[in-house]
Amino acid sequence: MSDLQAKDLHTGYGRVEIVSGVSISAALGQVTCIFGPNGSGKSTLLKAVAGAQPTWRGDVVYRDTSIRDQPTEERILGGIATMPQGGSVFADLSVDENLRIGGHTIRDRTQLRQRVAEIYDRFPALAKKRRARGSDLSGGQQMLVSVGQLLMTDPQFLLLDEPSAGLAPSVVKEVFQMLRELKEAGKGILMVEQNVRDALQIADQIYILVQGKLVYHAPRADIPDLKTLMKVYMQV
Secondary structure (H helix, E strand, O other), X not given: OOOEEEEEEEEEEOOEEEEEEEEXXXXXXXXXXXXXXXXXXXXXXXXXXXXXXXXXXXEEEEOOEXXXXXXXXXXXXXXXXXXXXXXXXXXXOEHHHHHHHHOOOOOOHHHHHHHHHHHHXXXXXXXXXXXXXHHHOOHHHHHHHHHHHHHXXXXXXXXXXXXXXXXXXXXXXXXXXXXXXXXXXXXXXXXXXXXHHHHHOOOOEEEEXXXXXEEEEEEHHHOOOHHHHHHHHHHO
């Protein structure tokens, strides 16, 4: 079953097409990973699904409804939240202020406070740092804040662009464990990632893009180990 789809999607910048006819499907309670070499159009595809990049041709479908012409704000309200590469922490703002920015679509102040409290319950380490500025946080703490920002709107789908980029190995393991827990809680995760080894441990569906085109797709169950996937990866 697919809850979020890109269908024959084409997009790019200026007159240059970066993504050419790519179709992918993602489901709630699953992690869908997009792999590929640098410059293959992975981030551009994710932006198009998020609404940050216009879809030239093709469609983006969420729960059987086309959202290709919806602005990002409406997609957030509909349950799709996006984290860009490097996260979205404001360095000069406190953790508390950063989380509130993540809930900027929540108009009810009581509900906003409740959502912040829920994030602190989920990530106790952030509660201890609630007054610390973003610039004073470690890489792992900043990633928690970025994910916390996404969860402020209680989204159904999280679109993540290389969540492990630039993090220490020990922190990477924590991030992927957190993503596993979100998956088990029923969230759908569509993720661009270069860390194939760790991503494979939580993935349910695998897609590989090369030069803007989809060259490989398989359920994780059909890939017995990392060696098999890397063999495919190196041949495409």
